[in-house]
Amino acid sequence: MLARISVAVNSSSLRCVRLGWLPLLVLPLLPACTRVTAYQRERLAHPTMTPTFGESDALTHVRAVQEGAIGGELGASSGCGCN
Amino acid sequence: MLSRRRPPLVGLRCFVAWALVPAVGLGAGEPPSRGVTTEVHGEVAGYTDSDAVTVFTPSVGVKVRDTGSGWSAGGSYLVDVVSAASVDIVSTATERWTEVRHAGGLNAGYKPYDLGATLSGSVSREPDYLSLTGGGRFDWDLSQKTVTPALGYAFTHDTAGRTGTPFSVYSLETDRHALNTDVALVLDRSTTLNLGADLVFEVGNQEKPYRYVPLFAEDVAPKVVPGMSVETVNLMRLPGRTAERLPTTRQRYAASARLAQRHAHDTLVAKERVYTDSWGLKATTTDLRWVFDLTRQLQLWPALRVHFQSGVSFWKLAYVGSVATDGSLGVPRYRTGDRELSPLGEGTLGAGMRLNLGSPSDPSAFAITFLADGMLTRYSEALFIKQRFGAFTAAQLEVKL
Numbered sequence: 001m002l003a004r005i006s007v008a009v010n011s012s013s014l015r016c017v018r019l020g021w022l023p024l025l026v027l028p029l030l031p032a033c034t035r036v037t038a039y040q041r042e043r044l045a046h047p048t049m050t051p052t053f054g055e056s057d058a059l060t061h062v063r064a065v066q067e068g069a070i071g072g073e074l075g076a077s078s079g080c081g082c083n
Numbered sequence: 084m085l086s087r088r089r090p091p092l093v094g095l096r097c098f099v100a101w102a103l104v105p106a107v108g109l110g111a112g113e114p115p116s117r118g119v120t121t122e123v124h125g126e127v128a129g130y131t132d133s134d135a136v137t138v139f140t141p142s143v144g145v146k147v148r149d150t151g152s153g154w155s156a157g158g159s160y161l162v163d164v165v166s167a168a169s170v171d172i173v174s175t176a177t178e179r180w181t182e183v184r185h186a187g188g189l190n191a192g193y194k195p196y197d198l199g200a201t202l203s204g205s206v207s208r209e210p211d212y213l214s215l216t217g218g219g220r221f222d223w224d225l226s227q228k229t230v231t232p233a234l235g236y237a238f239t240h241d242t243a244g245r246t247g248t249p250f251s252v253y254s255l256e257t258d259r260h261a262l263n264t265d266v267a268l269v270l271d272r273s274t275t276l277n278l279g280a281d282l283v284f285e286v287g288n289q290e291k292p293y294r295y296v297p298l299f300a301e302d303v304a305p306k307v308v309p310g311m312s313v314e315t316v317n318l319m320r321l322p323g324r325t326a327e328r329l330p331t332t333r334q335r336y337a338a339s340a341r342l343a344q345r346h347a348h349d350t351l352v353a354k355e356r357v358y359t360d361s362w363g364l365k366a367t368t369t370d371l372r373w374v375f376d377l378t379r380q381l382q383l384w385p386a387l388r389v390h391f392q393s394g395v396s397f398w399k400l401a402y403v404g405s406v407a408t409d410g411s412l413g414v415p416r417y418r419t420g421d422r423e424l425s426p427l428g429e430g431t432l433g434a435g436m437r438l439n440l441g442s443p444s445d446p447s448a449f450a451i452t453f454l455a456d457g458m459l460t461r462y463s464e465a466l467f468i469k470q471r472f473g474a475f476t477a478a479q480l481e482v483k484l
Contacts, residue, residue, distance in 0.1 A: 056128060058163075070335060
């Protein structure tokens, strides 16, 4: 994939970089991850690994009212790479 | 002179090209097997605390997903029945009130391969409050779905008024722009890490129309201590009522991380959030949950949450006012009695139980979950109250059709 992105850089003008810099933020993270094939994702696919497991919208609302901080609802639509 | 301006849409085309390269390259595999699934979710929750506040919240939700084409759509609806006679209310000589909030949301998503988009909208309505939100989110599976960055934006328009008075006669309005970015990383066969950042910009009048702030003479203010009773405060404060006043802009920033690790018979989840904003409030929030599989059908877990925050820069235990010779009241520029903006610490101990009662091939297709949390909040610099005990319970039902 890195090679493909490299080709894209070469075939594009430098102006591409002005709006296309966002994916670069992710590139440094790629080597940190292990290639996990589909048949190795049994544990990742376990329901307890999803960000919504054990959460409650009502409890989230109670905390939003009582705490001065907001944010941190991570991975609402993504997460284990198993779907 | 020749124009050196770039042609319109060149930048946009380049960005789309950037986006499509990995989407095409990584999405070359076969799409997932076709099939429409429907998930129905229901919850009945209750909250009560030592400050005479009770909340009863039933809610329902549904999500339909076509894994073959990549479409999904969902909706949710909840009702909050709030009954309160807290010290804030008592201190303004107001009796217990009961209020009902209705909230509904719709969302639709499309993710045929690795690049997905979701649109969402929600409405929250109370007799004296209306909140409208619309937003969108992109997420992008990279490196065989081991790296999933996402970017989202939501706009919220809030209108606060007084019960029985039309918004056209009296209302306070606030706009909120929320930008969220996060990345989900698969670290190994049993570990995921989510990293995220939230940037929220608020513009408008965020004062609560019913909230009044007691003011004290300069020589009296040092004698005011945290937790002082309503009666004592009324004896010491200056006469008259002064409405709350807050800055009209607020920039809020949060950074978060979530680490989840699945072992043979248990799952450990740890979350951390750090927060700061332009009003000077700083906070840290830590969540831990350890889920144990007692059997394939039964899971139990303890949960711990710790939250600490400083107060906003203009927070005062006792705001100083002055009475001029003509009787007019001199007031501080910003003043609030909102304890959410004061220094506080909160600890939550909780437990959960999930019963998976579905078929042997998919036990979680029919699941019942029970949640129970006990919370202790301590206020180090607030009038009327030093600490509050709260209890939250919920029963959830999830069914896959």
